[in-house]
Amino acid sequence: MPLRTLETWPHGAIMLDAQHTRFALWAPDAFYVSVELEHGKSIAMLPQANGWFETEVACPAGTRYRFNIDGEMDVPDPAARAQADDVHGWSLVVDPLAYEWRHSQWQGRPWHEAVIYELHVGALGGYAAVEQHLPRLAALGVTAIELMPLAQFPGERNWGYDGVLPYAPQSSYGSPEQLKHLIDSAHEHGLAVILDVVYNHFGPDGNYLGQYAAGFFQEEVHTPWGAGIDFNRREVRDFFLDNALMWLLEYRFDGLRLDAVHAIDNPGFLQELAHRVRQQVDTGRHVWLMLENELNQASLLQQDFDAQWNDDFHNVLHVLLTGETDAYYSDFAQDPTAKLARCLGEGFIYQGHTTRHGHARGEPSAHLPPTAFVAFLQNHDQIGNRALGERLHQLCSPQALEAATALLLLSPMIPLMFMGDEVNASEPFLFFTDHHGDLAEAVREGRRNEFADFAAFHDPERRARIPDPNALATFTQSTPSFADNEQAELYRHLLSLRHRHIVPHLPGAVALGAQVLGDAAVSARWRLGDGSTLQIDLNLGTTARDCATSGPVIFQTPASQDAQLPPCSARVTLSPVGEHP
Secondary structure, three states: OOOOOOOOOEEEEEEEEEEEEEEEEEEOOOOOEEEEEOOOOOOEEEHHHHEEEEEEEEOOOOEEEEEOOOEEEEEOOOOOOOEEOOOOOOOOOOOOOOOOOOOOOOOOOOHHHEEOOOOOOOOOOOOHHHHHHHHHHHHOOOOOOOOOOOEOOOOOOOOOOOOOEEEOHHHHOOHHHHHHHHHHHHHHHEEEEEEEOOOOOOOOOOHHHHHHHHHHHHOOOOEEEEEEEEOEEEEEEEEHHHHHHHHHHHOOOOOEOOOOOHHHHOOOHHHHHHHHHHOOOOOOOEEEEEEEOOOOOHHHHHHOOOEEEEEHHHHHHHHHHHHOOHHHHHHHHHOOHHHHHHHHHHHOOOOOOOOOOOOOEOOOOOOOOOEEEEEEEEOOHHHOOOOOOOOHHHHHHHHHHHHHHHHHHHHOOOEEEOOOOOOOOOOOOOOOOOOOOOHHHHHHHHHHHHHHHHHOOHHHHHHOOOOOOOOOOHHOOOOOOOOHHHHHHHHHHHHHHHHHHHHHOOOOOOEEEEEEEOOOEEEEEEEOOOOEEEOOOOOOOOOEEEEOOOOOOOEEEEEOOOOOOOEEEEEEEEEOOOOOO
């Protein structure tokens, strides 16, 4: 890590001891900056080189403060470690050492053991409420929970991708200490904790950076959320690099999932982030780094990052399970069976292939291990980006879903599930926000117009029935119930098989290829690290298919003694070492 100098202050309020705090703000467009304390005290900050302002103040943890720019504008600290209320109000001085960890010897889990459960903290009731689910999830066979973004956002409810204060855990979910207690408790149950972080943009309400640090952004670089972030600037890079390290070192998160890195026009930043994390984390500690990346850059997965969310896996299976081919699913509508075979045999489907927009997407990925790909049948995006938030079990047959679930949980790829998948929750997961005024109206109409390309919503009257993201009911409907049922028993059984037969032998696993058996039917094989061969035969079609077994069957649905694969079925076999089909 580069030595800190006057030119590279750590952003924000850093406690020097129990009664003294150093404040630093990068404000290159400001002439004068002061720290304003809640009870009326104003302390001028000293200008430093390269646009920095800095001062030390006698104030303890819990002090409320904000910055004043040029005597004209009060703003929250962009690197506030906590907010007293919302994104427009007072920031709080936080003592990162105040929490007493109960499981400080926790070293994490190896990546190949990952079975990931994505959840939304707000929908489950906050940090403390999430803790109540930990014993159930550990018993299910989950080994890691992934929290949707926590950076402070406007209002009390949001998916998290509208965050504007990346260092401050959302205050409506609880305090920083309650978040640390959740992580501590997860470690007690053997669960790693991953955080989804958003480094590609800021939300539309509460980001004041552009008013005193225009250089934080590149106006000539356009993203879906506005001007791109200028990662070429050292101060900007350090803002996000230090943020990543804060979550991993101070909060003891076990990994980060970087949202939509295809919108970060700077591969060097991503590589520097990975290198800094590896340098700073204690030797022997397992920390996971994964990407969401529409560009399918296999090169980033060779050394710097552990894995990428494999949207290709979900998209092609969604087409096969539901028959839907609207919007981005149209890229998977042509010959989806061959595409599924490529996915199982090589990782990505799009490896330089042309999309519906006429652009080449992706890089060759067959050389990567299967654990470089996070597979899922649905996640927050694929449920919540549906107009009505329907879940997959409401869109396809239960037999086909069971077969696809066997593929998900028993393939050598890293499986991810979304909260409620394990019980076929009937509740939707809708897109929700807590905006007001003109912004609320723009979000409401923008949300409905997103679906104009979908056949079911060509009619404006039908689009008008799409739930208002800002309505409280939209949020409250999105909390799943978790009554134990046959689906939960299926998950427990499949994950017990995974942990017994597959996980111990994932290091060194390689794909041996996949073949098309017929329409919507494939057979895929992998050599595991101990030399055994795993084979998964999947038939999501309507016609039985011939497919010889290659070893002892460890799971089959529906149960059958027939060598053929019946419609909507899956068969998983594991050949002992030395027996190669």
